[in-house]
Amino acid sequence: MAGAYIRGVGLSCALGENPEQCASAMQKMQVGPIDLQLDDFHEPLRMPYYRIPDDADLFEGSRFERILPPVARMAVERAGLSAAEICRLPLFIGSSCFSIGLSESHYAAALSAHPDTAMPMPLCGGYQLIAAIIQQALGIDGDVYTYNTACTASANAMLGALRMLKLGWYQHALVIGAELANRTTLAGFSGLQIVAQRLQPFDAARAGIVLGEGIGAVVLSAYVGSDSDLRIIGGASNCDTWGVTTANPDGNSVAAVLNQALADAHIRSDQVYGIKAHGTATPMGDTAEAIGIRRIFSKTPPVTVIKPYIGHTLGACSVNELVLFAGALERGFIPATPGFETPDAALDLNPATTHGAAPDGCYLLNHFGFGGNNVVLVLEKNAS
Amino acid sequence: MIGIVAANHYLQPIESDASLPSLEADLRELCREPFRRIDRFIQLALLGSARCIAGQTLRPECGIYLGSGLGPIGNNIVTQQQLIRDREIPKPFNFINTLGSSAGFYVAKNLGLSGQNLFISRRRASMEAVLNLALADLLRGVVEQALVGLVEEVALPLAVHRQRQDLPATQVLAEGSHWLLLQSGQQTARQLRLHRFDELSTLENFLFGSWMQGDCLCCASGMERSAEQRLQRQFPGCIVSAWDCAFHDSLDAAWLTEFAIGDRPGQLFVVNGNSMRGWVLFQLGA
Numbered sequence: 001m002a003g004a005y006i007r008g009v010g011l012s013c014a015l016g017e018n019p020e021q022c023a024s025a026m027q028k029m030q031v032g033p034i035d036l037q038l039d040d041f042h043e044p045l046r047m048p049y050y051r052i053p054d055d056a057d058l059f060e061g062s063r064f065e066r067i068l069p070p071v072a073r074m075a076v077e078r079a080g081l082s083a084a085e086i087c088r089l090p091l092f093i094g095s096s097c098f099s100i101g102l103s104e105s106h107y108a109a110a111l112s113a114h115p116d117t118a119m120p121m122p123l124c125g126g127y128q129l130i131a132a133i134i135q136q137a138l139g140i141d142g143d144v145y146t147y148n149t150a151c152t153a154s155a156n157a158m159l160g161a162l163r164m165l166k167l168g169w170y171q172h173a174l175v176i177g178a179e180l181a182n183r184t185t186l187a188g189f190s191g192l193q194i195v196a197q198r199l200q201p202f203d204a205a206r207a208g209i210v211l212g213e214g215i216g217a218v219v220l221s222a223y224v225g226s227d228s229d230l231r232i233i234g235g236a237s238n239c240d241t242w243g244v245t246t247a248n249p250d251g252n253s254v255a256a257v258l259n260q261a262l263a264d265a266h267i268r269s270d271q272v273y274g275i276k277a278h279g280t281a282t283p284m285g286d287t288a289e290a291i292g293i294r295r296i297f298s299k300t301p302p303v304t305v306i307k308p309y310i311g312h313t314l315g316a317c318s319v320n321e322l323v324l325f326a327g328a329l330e331r332g333f334i335p336a337t338p339g340f341e342t343p344d345a346a347l348d349l350n351p352a353t354t355h356g357a358a359p360d361g362c363y364l365l366n367h368f369g370f371g372g373n374n375v376v377l378v379l380e381k382n383a384s
Numbered sequence: 385m386i387g388i389v390a391a392n393h394y395l396q397p398i399e400s401d402a403s404l405p406s407l408e409a410d411l412r413e414l415c416r417e418p419f420r421r422i423d424r425f426i427q428l429a430l431l432g433s434a435r436c437i438a439g440q441t442l443r444p445e446c447g448i449y450l451g452s453g454l455g456p457i458g459n460n461i462v463t464q465q466q467l468i469r470d471r472e473i474p475k476p477f478n479f480i481n482t483l484g485s486s487a488g489f490y491v492a493k494n495l496g497l498s499g500q501n502l503f504i505s506r507r508r509a510s511m512e513a514v515l516n517l518a519l520a521d522l523l524r525g526v527v528e529q530a531l532v533g534l535v536e537e538v539a540l541p542l543a544v545h546r547q548r549q550d551l552p553a554t555q556v557l558a559e560g561s562h563w564l565l566l567q568s569g570q571q572t573a574r575q576l577r578l579h580r581f582d583e584l585s586t587l588e589n590f591l592f593g594s595w596m597q598g599d600c601l602c603c604a605s606g607m608e609r610s611a612e613q614r615l616q617r618q619f620p621g622c623i624v625s626a627w628d629c630a631f632h633d634s635l636d637a638a639w640l641t642e643f644a645i646g647d648r649p650g651q652l653f654v655v656n657g658n659s660m661r662g663w664v665l666f667q668l669g670a
Contacts, residue, residue, distance in 0.1 A: 041471045088661060096483070108468050119544050120469070121461040126454065127505035141660035145513050146505045148455065148484035156502055163520050169580075183467055188479030239448070239501035241493040244480055253498065264526075371485025372492065373501060 003233035003265075003380065004165045004220035007172070008079030010071035011323040013214030013310040014050035018074065023327030026309050027355070031338045033210055033311060038186060045187060047195050050212030050311030058181045061105040068130065068178060068215055069137035075217035076138060076174060085172055089219075090142040091131050092161040092175045094154025096315035098146075099129035101182035130178050140174070151278075151369030152237070153177075153315030158218070158322070158377060159235045165222045177216045177319030185314065186211065192245070194282050199312075201279030201305040201337055202286050202351055204344040209280050212311015216319035230326050233362070234265025235377040245370050247288040253374055254292025254366075261364065261376035262296075272301050273361040274334050276325050277351070278368045279305030280312060281339070289366060290347035303351045308338040318367050318375070325365070329358045329381050386522055386577070387570030388668070389529075391644035392435035393562035393637075394428065397630035398538045404559070407431050414438075415494050421477035422490060425456035425537045429487040430494055432561025433533055437495060440565060445499040446529035449518040450488045451510035452503070453633025454549075456481055458539040487535065499527060508606030510534055511562075511637040512656050512664055519578050522568040533563040534637035551631065558630035562637040564644060574644050579665040584611055587663045588618055591653065594667070595619075598650030600643070604636040608658040615655070643668055 015022035015030065033048035036058075056063055076086055102124040110118035125132055131144045145160055147153040154177030161173035189195050189211060196208035220232065238260065240253035247253050262269060278289055293300060306321040313320045328335045337351035360382035367375040396405055407427045412418065414434035419426070429450060463478045480486055484503035492501050500521070506513040511534050518530040538559045539545050546555055566576060581587040591601070601623045603612040616623050629635070636654055643652040651669035 041473060043473070045473075100482075104464065104468055107464055111469060118469075119547060121457065121464050121539075121548070123454075123548055126507065128507045141658075143513075143516070143661060144506050145517065148503045148505060149488075149501070150483045150485050160502075160517055160520075163524055163526065164516075167520055167524060169516075169520065184463060184474065184479070184482065187467055187473045188463075188482070191473040191479060192476050237500040237502075238445075239489070239492045239498055241489060241498070244486060244489050256498075369485065370480060370483055371489040371501065371503075373485055 003231040004162045004222065005224050005228045006218055006230045006326060007221040007228050008075040008219035009323045009326065010074030010217040011320060012052050012067050012071050013320055014052060014212055015309055019323050019327050022324055023331060026324055026328060026335055027331060027333065029336060029338055031308055040183060041187065045190050047190065048197060048210050050210065051181065052213055059101060059105065059183065061102045063180055064129065065133055068133050071215045072134045072138060072174065072176060072217045075219050079219035079221065081172060086138060086140060088142045089140050089172055089174050090170050091134060091140065091144045092157035092173055093130050093178065094147045094157035094315050094318065095130055095178045096150060096153060097179055097182050097185060098127050099124040100184050101180055104183050130176060134176065149369060149373045150371050151314050151317055152367045152373040152375040155318035155367035155375035155377060156237055158232065158318060159237055159375060161220050162232050162235060165220060172219060172221045175218045175220060175319055177316030179313045179316035180213045196281065198339060199281050199308045200339040201281045201307065202290060202344060202347055202349050203340050204342040206281040206283060206286060208282050209312045212313050214310050214313040214316055214320040216316060216323045218319055218322060229382050230329065231380050233378050233380045234261055235375065236260030236264050237375045240372040240374060244372065246284045247368055247374060249284050249287040249291065251288055251291030251295055254288050255295040257374040257376050258292060258296045258364065261378055265378035267362050267378065269296050271362050272364055273359055274302045274304065275364045275366065276321060277303050277305050278366045279307055285368060287347060289368065290349035293349060300349060302334050302356050303349060304335050305337045305351055306335065322365060332358050334358045385569060385575060386519060387567050387572030388564055388574040388576055388644050389567045389570060389572055390436050390440050390565040391563065391641050393560065393641040394432050394435065395558060395560045395638050397556055397558045398542065399556060401541045404538065404540065419490055423456055423459035423481045425459060425535060426481065426487045426490050428537055428559060428561040429491050429533060429535045432535065432563045433491045433531060434494065436563035436565055442495055442497060443529050444497060445527065446497050446531055447500040447518065447521060447527040448488050448491055448497060448502065449514040449530055449532045450503050451514035451534045451634060452484065452505055452536060453507050453510050454536060455484045455505065457537055461539055508633060509604060509656055510634045511640065512604065515666060518566060522566060528568050530566045531563065532566060533561065534634035535561045536632035536634050556630040558632045560632050560634065560638055562641040564641060573670065574668055575670065577667040579667060581663040581665065584614065584659065584663060587655065587665060596650060600650060600652050602636060602639040602652065602654045604654060604656035607656050640666065640668060
């Protein structure tokens with residue numbers, strides 16, 4: 001088997017509640033983070049945030065149970081799997097938050113009711129919450145692989161699914177990326193002082209990340225579905241121990257994982273038509289990525305960053321951005337990168353400011369995360 | 385052919401609320417450098433992995449496959465208390481260490497590794513999940529060496545830690561860090577094989593066909609209890625149950641590692657699964 005076909009997708013993010021709505025909004029370059037203020041702390045927090053436009057309180061405990069099943073169901077239904085195939089569908093889940101938002105709510109309620117005996121960190125399903133909700137809602141009882149590798153979690157989930165499909169251990173796999181708002185993440189990143197007021201990937205004035213939430217789902221299959229013409233044909237993952245929060249700005253580990261991904265997909269760098277960069281817009285992160293890319297490509301192919309449309313959805317970003325990027329490719333365009341205005345001469349990497357053409361061919365999907373995790377996937381358009 | 389090149393672990397029942405055993409003296413001896421701002425989960429990962437690879441030569445691209453049911457629970461508790469009870473922004477290192485991948489980062493740094501580095505969880509079956517992924521990568525040639533670890537931490541007080549996991553009040557708890565170094569194409573004293581079965585009866589037939597004097601069967605703690613009872617009837621006196629000793633969420637890894645370390649004859653079979661998703665059998669033998 002040469003790859004894994006993208007056979008069904010689902011998505012709910014700041015742009016909308018299904019892939020078509022989101023792709024259409026992206027095509028119109030609708031970018032709209034909200035102004036989020038948190039008064040829960042001694043020092044109130046204020047930051048832009050890309051939220052899913054539901055009517056609920058942002059931290060309401062049941063949002064996972066309400067938003068997640070329709071997204072997963074959308075992907076599975078579009079994949080056209082039989083009831084028996086759905087029942088044994090393995091789940092590959094990538095997230096940064098898991099049940100932490102629910103756990104915060106339960107602990108806060110317990111503290112309010114019984115301050116002396118309140119148990120901190122109730123599990124509320126823990127790492128298994130997302131899988132349990134999907135299994136119950138869709139009647140799935142297959143193997144579960146839950147990845148917690150920070151911002152590369154759903155990219156690693158995708159890679160794990162791809163490798164098991166290639167081995168023939170499974171015929172189909174449901175890959176989920178899930179990130180919903182929670183206080184730990186918002187306050188934690190604020191404490192790291194890398195949250196910016198505006199997302200400007202690879203820009204000379206870039207100042208950091210803007211967070212967002214989103215839930216995406218992809219059904220990968222060992223064989224082609226009805227109208228699928230996109231497939232993941234390879235990928236690689238490595239670890240850079242230069243620093244726990246960023247890759248080495250010399251670009252070495254980024255270049256290494258790009259090379260490994262190209263080799264795994266059996267393609268050369270001159271066969272890559274475009275790159276969906278990770279583009280967190282942190283000064284160091286973008287430096288490492290830009291220098292790594294330039295080491296591999298004598299002439300850099302078109303580069304785009306999806307995060308200005310939906311924010312940085314952390315462990316879910318790979319699946320969320322894949323669904324959006326795939327939607328754009330199917331509509332024939334490589335998305336522009338809102339927020340990029342002033343080139344940084346030190347990076348020499350300039351994402352497009354207008355939508356570009358998206359011909360058939362290979363595209364790289366970059367992901368980098370805390371813990372030194374680097375993951376690159378290779379996507380092929382018009383695979384059939 | 386997947387060979388077990390090395391195995392070692394740390395397994396410590398925790399029976400007192402006084403304090404957790406200090407790991408620092410062991411870490412000073414085993415780690416290449418003193419790591420600052422690490423939590424107990426990272427300490428446990430460093431300790432187990434360093435014990436496992438002592439005297440071994442690792443390839444830099446060796447993959448790390450770290451599994452855990454609960455992850456860095458002690459640090460997560462501290463972080464949540466800072467956030468909710470104290471209404472403070474979490475300290476940066478507390479926040480960063482809430483991510484499971486931090487432990488793998490320090491293991492990689494300590495061992496000089498730059499390959500794939502994963503953190504995987506499956507409640508009561510994390511060992512099965514990480515071994516599946518590691519074996520898939522070894523069989524496909526993605527990696528030639530895989531360092532597989534299962535780490536579980538206890539957070540005091542014990543009664544609250546039991547309550548958090550819905551465990552009986554009498555359940556003895558343990559901390560563990562269990563590690564195997566696997567290598568593809570390597571003829572070693574112990575080999576690891578993975579088998580999958582749709583039906584329990586097919587698994588039983590396989591066991592009857594493979595069984596030798598002195599073999600041992602371990603039912604993982606996530607396994608369907610009715611199936612465990614059926615296997616107990618089929619293989620009387622041969623079964624060890626994860627529930628019979630000090631418990632943590634990845635206890636089946638303790639059995640596997642202990643068997644891999646020892647020089648006892650025979651094979652160890654570790655079985656997990658249920659009638660819906662099928663059965664997985666790890667065969668550790670010569």
